[in-house]
Amino acid sequence: MNYEMIALLMFGSMMGLMLTGQRVFAAVGFVAAGTALLLYGTGGIEMPFNATFKLFSWNAILTLPLFIYMGYMLSESGIAEDLYEMLHVWFGRMAGGLAIGTILLMVIISAMNGLSVAGMAIGSAIALPEMLRRGYDKVLISGVVQGGSSLGILIPPSVVMVLYSVIAREPVSHLWLAGVGPGLLMATIFCIYIYIRVKVNPSLAPALTEAELAMPLREKLLLLRAGIIPVVIFVLMLGLFIRGVTSLVESAAVGAVAATAAAALKGRLSRRLIHETAKKTLAISSMFLWLILAALAFSAVFDGIGAVRAIESIFITNWELTPWQAVILMQVSFIIMGMFLDDTAMLVIVAPLYVPLVDRLDLGIDGQMVWFGVLYTMTCQIAYITPPFGYNLFLMRGLAPKEITLIDIYKSIWPFVIMMVTTLVLVMVFPQIAMWLPQYVYR
Numbered sequence: 418m419n420y421e422m423i424a425l426l427m428f429g430s431m432m433g434l435m436l437t438g439q440r441v442f443a444a445v446g447f448v449a450a451g452t453a454l455l456l457y458g459t460g461g462i463e464m465p466f467n468a469t470f471k472l473f474s475w476n477a478i479l480t481l482p483l484f485i486y487m488g489y490m491l492s493e494s495g496i497a498e499d500l501y502e503m504l505h506v507w508f509g510r511m512a513g514g515l516a517i518g519t520i521l522l523m524v525i526i527s528a529m530n531g532l533s534v535a536g537m538a539i540g541s542a543i544a545l546p547e548m549l550r551r552g553y554d555k556v557l558i559s560g561v562v563q564g565g566s567s568l569g570i571l572i573p574p575s576v577v578m579v580l581y582s583v584i585a586r587e588p589v590s591h592l593w594l595a596g597v598g599p600g601l602l603m604a605t606i607f608c609i610y611i612y613i614r615v616k617v618n619p620s621l622a623p624a625l626t627e628a629e630l631a632m633p634l635r636e637k638l639l640l641l642r643a644g645i646i647p648v649v650i651f652v653l654m655l656g657l658f659i660r661g662v663t664s665l666v667e668s669a670a671v672g673a674v675a676a677t678a679a680a681a682l683k684g685r686l687s688r689r690l691i692h693e694t695a696k697k698t699l700a701i702s703s704m705f706l707w708l709i710l711a712a713l714a715f716s717a718v719f720d721g722i723g724a725v726r727a728i729e730s731i732f733i734t735n736w737e738l739t740p741w742q743a744v745i746l747m748q749v750s751f752i753i754m755g756m757f758l759d760d761t762a763m764l765v766i767v768a769p770l771y772v773p774l775v776d777r778l779d780l781g782i783d784g785q786m787v788w789f790g791v792l793y794t795m796t797c798q799i800a801y802i803t804p805p806f807g808y809n810l811f812l813m814r815g816l817a818p819k820e821i822t823l824i825d826i827y828k829s830i831w832p833f834v835i836m837m838v839t840t841l842v843l844v845m846v847f848p849q850i851a852m853w854l855p856q857y858v859y860r
Contacts, residue, residue: 423452423722424719424722427449427452427715427718427719430451431444431448431715434448442707442708442710445708445712445714445715446710446711446715449464449711449714449715450464450714452718453714453717453721456718456722464714464717478706478709479666479669480665480666481702481706482698482702483666483669483670483672483673484672484673485697485698485702485705486673486676486694487669487672487675487676488543489693489697489698490676490677490679490694491543491647491676491679491680492543492546493690493694493697494676494683494685494690495683496643496647496680496683496685499643500522500644500647502640502643503640503641503643503644504518504519506632506640507637507640507641510624512611512612512615512619512622513557513611513612513614513615513622514622515547515548515551515553516553516557516558516561516611516615516622517608517611519544519548519558519561519565520561520564520565520604520607520608520611521604521608522540522543522544523540523562523565523566523568523569524565524568524572524600524601524604525647525648537562537563537809537812537813540562540565541562541812541813541816541817544558544561544562545558545559545562545816545818545821546818548561549820551623552623553621553622554620554621554622555821556825556829557611557614557615557621557622557829559813559817559825559826559829559830560829560830560832560833561607563802563809563813563833564833564836565604566809567798567801567802567809567837568603568604568798570794570797570798570801571603571791571795572596572600572601573593573594573596573597575592575593575794577793577794577797578592578593578596578790578794581790581793582790585772585786585789585790587787591784591855591859592787592790592791594854594855594858595784595787595788595790595791595851595852595855596791596851597854598850598853598854599795599840599844599850599851602840602843602850603795603836603837606836606839606840607833610832610836614832646679646682646683649675650672650675650676650679651672653675654669654671654672654675657671701816704812704815705812708811708812708815740778740780743774744775744778744780744789744845745845747771747775748792748796748845751793751796751797751800752796752800754800755801755807756800756803756804756807772786775789782848783852783856784855784856785848787851787852787855788844788848788852791844792845795837795840795841795844796841798837799837799838799841802833802837804827807830809830810827810830813826814826
């Protein structure tokens with residue numbers, strides 16, 4: 418049997434199992450382990466076994482339970498509800514104001530965690546319940562949380578860019594600064610889209626009640642206090658990390674401790690609160706770890722049958738391409754592979770070919786390896802929310818309330834995919850969107 422048929426059977430089996438209602442990590446992991454055993458015999462067990470050690474050796478994964486704990490502590494203690502009450506009142510006169518406020522909140526979250534899955538955890542714990550309670554359209558808010566959380570791997574500090582910097586041997590500080598412009602541009606496009614869509618169809622995002630509209634300015638100003646605690650936590654974490662006082666994991670620990678202290682300061686810390694927060698943190702963290710483990714095992718088998726190498730050969734070796742055509746097809750290949758592979762697997766698989774090739778291409782861009790790293794990171798964002806294997810799709814399915822179905826999740830992501838592709842094209846056509854800040858700082 419050729420590798421194309423094996424790949425088709427793998428994906429067909431995986432989708433078939435998921436359609437039966439099987440848990441996502443079980444479906445993906447079973448297909449990966451089963452295929453490895455069928456192809457390589459008992460020695461195939463080494464593939465998922467090695468994937469386990471790859472997962473446990475990834476230091477950044479330690480931030481996951483800490484950020485999840487922080488998100489649930491802010492949510493369960495009512496601090497998040499206070500924050501959303503403030504956002505709802507202050508942004509309420511604007512079409513889709515709470516959804517736009519969510520995007521702004523995601524920018525802050527992205528600037529401290531560096532991981533899409535951590536942003537998804539916090540966004541799902543805080544944003545989804547509050548917007549659903551206020552009557553927002555479930556398809557719209559599902560897309561908002563998924564699209565907004567993807568900013569975590571573009572806006573610094575980005576863990577994906579750290580991995581790229583190691584392989585490409587480029588300073589991670591240059592990469593982080595290069596991600597600021599595209600990240601803020603993408604967030605702005607998201608906000609404009611939400612505003613226009615709700616303006617056209619107001620039923621997607623109900624306006625404020627008459628009582629809220631008539632709220633005196635003094636009371637509105639008092640509501641601003643609700644935003645002080647989360648902002649202080651985010652600024653504290655980011656400030657300590659940027660100044661080099663703490664590592665990424667230590668910053669996450671600072672956030673977890675600060676959230677607990679904030680609950681105590683509000684007089685809401687109790688044994689029940691700690692128990693509920695710890696129980697939910699354990700459940701969601703375990704789900705994340707199983708999902709990532711299954712995805713790593715699946716990626717290992719997929720690469721082992723040679724399918725990805727064949728894609729590379731078609732795009733690069735067999736076609737005579739101009740430098741820009743090569744870069745464009747690299748982005749297309751990243752998006753295609755991202756539908757099936759995680760970002761780490763994509764980078765490890767293609768880096769030995771793509772990174773040296775980009776370094777040799779004459780694109781006329783100063784710092785083109787840093788620029789290409791931003792392009793790669795943006796395609797990872799697109800990969801996170803594109804079927805059939807987008808991480809955020811699976812995570813949203815596991816985290817979302819029952820009223821948000823898998824069909825709703827799939828419907829919600831396409832406008833955000835289009836906006837991400839648009840931003841990617843803009844950064845390719847106008848490289849200075851990414852390069853102006855690192856060139857300004859390190860001139």
